[in-house]
Every structure is written in structure tokens, then in C-alpha cells.
Amino acid sequence: xxxxxxxxxxxxxxxxxxxxxxxxxxxxxxxxxxxxxxxxxxxxxxxxxxxxxxxxxxxxxxxxxxxxxxxxxxxxxxxxxxxxxxxxxxxxxxxxxxxxxxxxxxxxxxxxxxxxxxxxxxxxxxxxxxxxxxxxxxxxxxxxxxxxxxxxxxxxxxxxxxxxxxxxxxxxxxxxxxxxxxxxxxxxxxxxxxxxxxxxxxxxxxxxxxxxxxxxxxxxxxxxxxxxxxxxxxxxxxxxxxxxxxxxxxxxxxxxxxxxxxxxxxxxxxxxxxxxxxxxxxxxxxxxxxxxxxxxxxxxxxxxxxxxxxxxxxxxxxxxxxxxxxxxxxxxxxxxxxxxxxxxxxxxxxxxxxxxxxxxxxxxxxxxxxxxxxxxxxxxxxxxxxxxxxxxxxxxxxxxxxxxxxxxxxxxxxxxxxxxxxxxxxxxxxxxxxxxxxxxxxxxxxxxxxxxxxxxxxxxxxxxxxxxxxxxxxxxxxxxxxxxxxxxxxxxxxxxxxxxxxx
Numbered sequence: 001x002x003x004x005x006x007x008x009x010x011x012x013x014x015x016x017x018x019x020x021x022x023x024x025x026x027x028x029x030x031x032x033x034x035x036x037x038x039x040x041x042x043x044x045x046x047x048x049x050x051x052x053x054x055x056x057x058x059x060x061x062x063x064x065x066x067x068x069x070x071x072x073x074x075x076x077x078x079x080x081x082x083x084x085x086x087x088x089x090x091x092x093x094x095x096x097x098x099x100x101x102x103x104x105x106x107x108x109x110x111x112x113x114x115x116x117x118x119x120x121x122x123x124x125x126x127x128x129x130x131x132x133x134x135x136x137x138x139x140x141x142x143x144x145x146x147x148x149x150x151x152x153x154x155x156x157x158x159x160x161x162x163x164x165x166x167x168x169x170x171x172x173x174x175x176x177x178x179x180x181x182x183x184x185x186x187x188x189x190x191x192x193x194x195x196x197x198x199x200x201x202x203x204x205x206x207x208x209x210x211x212x213x214x215x216x217x218x219x220x221x222x223x224x225x226x227x228x229x230x231x232x233x234x235x236x237x238x239x240x241x242x243x244x245x246x247x248x249x250x251x252x253x254x255x256x257x258x259x260x261x262x263x264x265x266x267x268x269x270x271x272x273x274x275x276x277x278x279x280x281x282x283x284x285x286x287x288x289x290x291x292x293x294x295x296x297x298x299x300x301x302x303x304x305x306x307x308x309x310x311x312x313x314x315x316x317x318x319x320x321x322x323x324x325x326x327x328x329x330x331x332x333x334x335x336x337x338x339x340x341x342x343x344x345x346x347x348x349x350x351x352x353x354x355x356x357x358x359x360x361x362x363x364x365x366x367x368x369x370x371x372x373x374x375x376x377x378x379x380x381x382x383x384x385x386x387x388x389x390x391x392x393x394x395x396x397x398x399x400x401x402x403x404x405x406x407x408x409x410x411x412x413x414x415x416x417x418x419x420x421x422x423x424x425x426x427x428x429x430x431x432x433x434x435x436x437x438x439x440x441x442x443x444x445x446x447x448x449x450x451x452x453x454x455x456x457x458x459x460x461x462x463x464x465x466x467x468x469x470x471x472x473x474x475x476x477x478x479x480x481x482x483x484x485x486x487x488x489x490x491x492x493x494x495x496x497x498x499x500x501x502x503x
Contacts, residue, residue, distance in 0.1 A: 061134040064101040064141045065166075078194070079138060083111065090115040096138065098194035100169055102147045105196040147175075147199035153184045215296035216273075217354075219362060219399050221322060222280040222301065223336055226250050227329040230275065231302060231322060232362025232399050234354040242357055243269040246328040249278040262288040277328045308405040308413070309366070311397055312350050316405060316413055317366035320394075325360060342396035352398035362399040368392070369413060376416050421474035428469040428478050432487065435462040439490045456491075456498055463491055 059070040061079075080093035095109040104110075119127060130138060148165040159179055164171045171177065175197070178188035186201035217234035228248060235242065243265050249255070262271040273295070276284040287295035303309055307319050323340045342363045349372040352362065370376055377393055405413075438454040446453065466484070469475060 061130055061137055063137055064097060064145055068101050080112070085116075087116065089113060090117075091119055095194060096142060097145065098191040098197055100174060100191070101141075101145055101166070102169075102191070102197045102199075103142050103145045104191075104194060105198055108196040110195050147189055147197050148202070149177075149186060149189070149199060150202045151186065153203060159184075159186070215298050216285060217298050217300060217400070218275070218282060218285070219300045219302055220282065221325070223327075223329075225280055226331050227327065227336065228277045228280060228282075229322075229325045229327055229336060230360065231325040231364075232352075232360050233356055234400065235356060237272065237355065239272065241269060242272045243267075244273045244275065244326070244357060245271050246275040246277065246326055248328045248330050249276060249283070250280070250330055252330075256284050256286075260286060260292055262286060262292050275328070302399060303402070303404045308369070308410055309402045310405045310409060311347075311366070311401050313403075315349070315372055316369040316409060317397075317402075318369060319364060319366055319402070321365035322399070323362075323364070325362075344394050344396040347395040347397045350397055350401040352400050354400070363396045364399050364402070365394070365396050366402075367394055376413075376420060417474075421472065424469050424472045424475045425478045428466065428475060431462055431466050431469065432479055432483070435459065435466060435487055438462070439487065439494070442494055443490070456494055459491055459494070463487070 059067065061067050078099060079096040081096050082091060083094050084092045091114045092111055093114060094106075094111040095104045098104055114127075145166070147169070148163075149161055149171070150163040151159050151161045153159045161171055169175075174192060176190045176192060177186060178190070179185075180187040185203060186199070188196060189199045190196050214236045216236070218230060219232040221229040221231060223229050226248065228246075230246060233244075245262075245265060247259055256276065259274055259276060262274055264270050270288065272288055274286040275282055276286070282297065282299045285295045285297045286292055302322060303319055305319055305322060309317055309319050311317055321342070323342070324336050324338055325340070327336050329336075340359075342365050344365050346363065356362065368377055371392070438459055442453045442456075442459065444453075466479075466487075470479065470484070
């Protein structure tokens with residue numbers, strides 16, 4: 001082996017030099033990342049005991065993938081080529097791979113000079129010359145171990161990698177990518193420690209398709225046996241333009257094989273997905289990415305309008321309206337309706353962070369029963385369905401943020417509402433009594449030294465509070481309507497007296 005020859009001539013530098021120059025291609029391996037630091041560690045390694053040295057024996061090179069798995073973690077292992085050997089300068093080395101095993105650009109790979117004396121002192125622990133067989137494996141890997149980046153351009157200054165090979169490489173952590181904004185392509189890739197690497201950049205133009213094999217999430221409403229509504233979808237697809245077709249097979253003899261060919265839609269776009277529905281549920285989702293294949297999916301059935309729902313497991317709300325969505329029907333005439341967009345402002349405390357078709361935003365209308373900070377909205381009696389919906393209580397939210405409220409959540413809300421009703425009844429009684437006392441005081445004739453009569457504005461504030469409490473559901477009947485009418489008449493009479501006194 002090469003190490004035997006090195007030890008044999010270690011006392012004769014001239015013979016060592018002659019021996020090394022006899023190799024056409026010599027590749028050196030080192031566990032150190034900088035030549036100055038290497039020489040320090042070589043000295044430090046001489047003081048280590050034999051046990052520590054044995055643990056650091058550099059493994060056999062059987063290919064770059066297997067080799068990187070064998071070397072000691074935490075200490076970068078680099079492969080170098082010998083460019084020149086001389087007694088005066090020493091050994092000049094140029095990097096072959098970066099520490100991820102990616103081929104360095106031969107014209108820009110960093111080169112280092114190692115003194116012959118330092119190399120001889122390494123004793124095969126920090127440096128080792130590859131055997132001819134290993135050398136051939138290195139030359140083979142140098143041709144194939146390029147960084148392959150599939151990416152998509154979003155703007156003149158922005159791009160996103162879709163796939164990076166070899167697998168397991170953190171592109172932005174380990175490398176600096178130079179993007180040509182004018183040509184909209186990758187121009188150069190540099191390892192942050194080891195220099196420029198060879199790479200291939202492939203711009204995706206829609207052929208790549210899915211990010212990964214994560215199942216597609218489809219939110220639906222089974223309208224009836226022959227009509228299905230698709231309200232929202234989560235796609236793991238990087239294409240900007242996604243065309244979706246849906247077919248209802250209910251009541252037909254057709255099946256999956258009749259719809260496997262994905263052609264262009266009516267607008268001329270190549271179909272990306274075809275959704276097959278039968279008997280009020282989705283049976284298959286076909287995906288086109290170079291070839292047609294079955295895509296994994298989850299169908300999530302939406303709760304019905306009027307249901308109590310939980311938003312992000314924090315806020316309780318009543319579902320008021322669901323858009324028509326994509327109607328998949330065997331009937332040309334159905335009662336689904338056509339409204340697709342919510343008229344309410346979007347909630348600020350939740351949003352859909354997934355990629356989804358523009359045509360299926362999945363925004364539904366809700367009435368909040370609890371606020372984002374946990375406060376309970378009171379239920380107001382006699383609220384007509386057509387009332388003007390203003391304020392933060394009536395909002396639109398993405399359907400993917402909802403789930404049906406659990407029985408425990410329904411029970412807890414009912415208990416909180418009952419507590420609100422009990423408190424509202426108590427406050428209503430106290431407020432009416434206080435208002436009646438102040439009205440009696442205002443109606444009484446004033447003598448010298450008596451306190452001033454209550455301000456009419458203060459009485460009016462109490463009256464407004466009474467009316468507000470009386471509108472809370474469950475509070476009605478707490479105060480007799482005759483009693484409330486008597487209070488209102490007394491206030492009107494006091495206001496009349498005040499106006500008359502000013503004339």
C-alpha cells in the first residue's frame with residue numbers, strides 16, 4: 001500500500017519526492033479544513049495516545065456516498081488532488097469535493113500548500129494517499145457528483161428551489177446561490193467554506209408538478225345524491241396555472257379507466273387534476289405531471305349551515321353561509337345557488353397558509369360566539385337573518401380553519417351562556433330599581449338645602465343600559481313590560497318639563 005512506501009522512505013525526502021512524482025493522479029484525503037490549522041493539529045495529534053489515533057484512521061474510499069457516512073461526524077473530511085510536489089515549496093493541493101461530496105469547480109477550487117515535512121509527520125492519520133482502485137472511484141464520482149437544482153422563478157429577483165440533489169443537502173445553509181436577475185437563471189453556486197461547485201440548474205415550467213407526495217386535502221359538501229360541491233383544496237403543487245376538472249359518475253356505468261386521459265379544458269389549458277365523484281363522495285383524484293397518476297387525497301366533509309364550529313380550536317362560531325364552490329352534478333338544474341364570494345370582512349386571527357386554487361378560496365361566513373381572547377358574545381333576541389352585519393362579530397374565515405365543535409365545547413358554551421343570562425337578570429333588576437329611585441328623586445319638589453335633582457342625561461344612560469340588557473336571550477320576562485313602560489313614560493315627562501322650563 002501507499003502508506004508502506006511512505007514509511008519506507010520517510011527518512012529520505014529526496015526518495016519520497018521521487019516516489020510521489022511517479023503517480024499520474026494522486027488524491028489526498030484530509031480531515032482538516034484549512035492548511036494552517038492542519039499543521040497545528042498534526043503537531044497536536046503527535047501528543048495523543050495510540051487509542052485516540054486508532055479511532056481516527058481514515059476509512060476506505062468506496063464511493064463518495066458511502067465514504068461520507070463512514071468518516072467521523074463533526075470533522076469535515078475533504079478530498080484533494082496533488083498538483084505539484086517540490087522540495088522547496090512542498091505539496092500543492094487543490095480541492096476535489098466540498099464537504100458534502102459535491103464536485104468543486106476545477107478552475108476555481110481553492111489550492112493549499114503543505115510542507116513535505118508536515119505530510120511525513122501525519123503518519124496516515126490526518127492524510128492518506130488513495131490506492132489506484134480508490135483513485136478510479138474518485139475520478140468516476142468527480143464526473144457525476146454535481147449539485148442538481150430544480151427551481152422555479154417567481155419574479156426578476158426571486159426564485160425557489162423545488163428539488164435539490166444529492167438528497168439531504170441544505171442549499172441555503174451550506175451554499176450561496178448567485179441568481180442572474182436579468183436572465184432569470186442560476187448563475188453560480190458556492191459552498192460557504194469550500195468554494196465554487198459544479199451544478200446543473202433546471203427551471204421548472206410546470207412539468208415538475210407536486211412538491212412531494214403529501215395527500216391533497218379536499219373540502220366538500222354533499223348536496224344530494226347526484227350533486228357534490230367542492231369548496232376548497234390544499235395542493236402541494238408548484239405550478240402557477242392549475243386546471244381542475246371534476247366528473248360525477250353517480251348513476252353511470254363509467255369508471256376510473258374511462259377518464260384517465262387528461263386533455264385540455266374548454267379554455268385550452270392542459271388539465272392538472274381530475275376529480276371523480278360517485279355516490280356523494282370522491283373516489284379518485286388523477287394528477288398530471290408528465291404522466292397521469294393517482295394522487296393521494298383526504299376528503300373533508302363540511303358541517304352544515306347553522307352548526308356550531310371551532311376555529312383553530314380557540315374561537316367558537318356559528319356557520320352562516322358556504323359558497324357554491326365547484327358544483328359536480330349529474331343534474332343541469334339544481335338549487336345550489338351561484339354566489340361564490342363572501343360579503344363579510346375576513347377575520348384577522350386566521351388565514352389559509354396552503355396553496356389552493358384561486359377559484360376555490362373557501363371563505364365562509366360565521367357569527368362569532370366567543371372572541372379570539374376568549375370573551376363571550378351575548379346572544380341578542382329577535383335578531384333577523386337579514387340584519388345588517390357590522391362589527392367584529394360577523395366575519396369570513398377559511399373553511400380549512402374550521403371543525404365541528406365537540407360535545408364538550410357545546411356544553412361549555414351553554415354553561416357560559418347560562419351564567420351570562422343569570423348575571424344579566426341580576427344586573428337588569430338592580431339597574432331598573434336604581435332608575436326608578438332616581439326618577440322618584442327627580443320628580444320630587446325641591447326645598448332649600450336639598451341635593452340637586454339627578455341629571456336627565458344620567459337617567460337616559462341607565463335607560464339605554466336597561467334596554468340593552470333586556471335584549472339578551474333568556475332575560476326576557478325578568479321585568480314586567482308594564483313596569484318598563486312606566487319608567488319610559490316618566491323619563492319622557494321629565495324631558496318635557498326640562499324643555500318647558502327653558503322657554
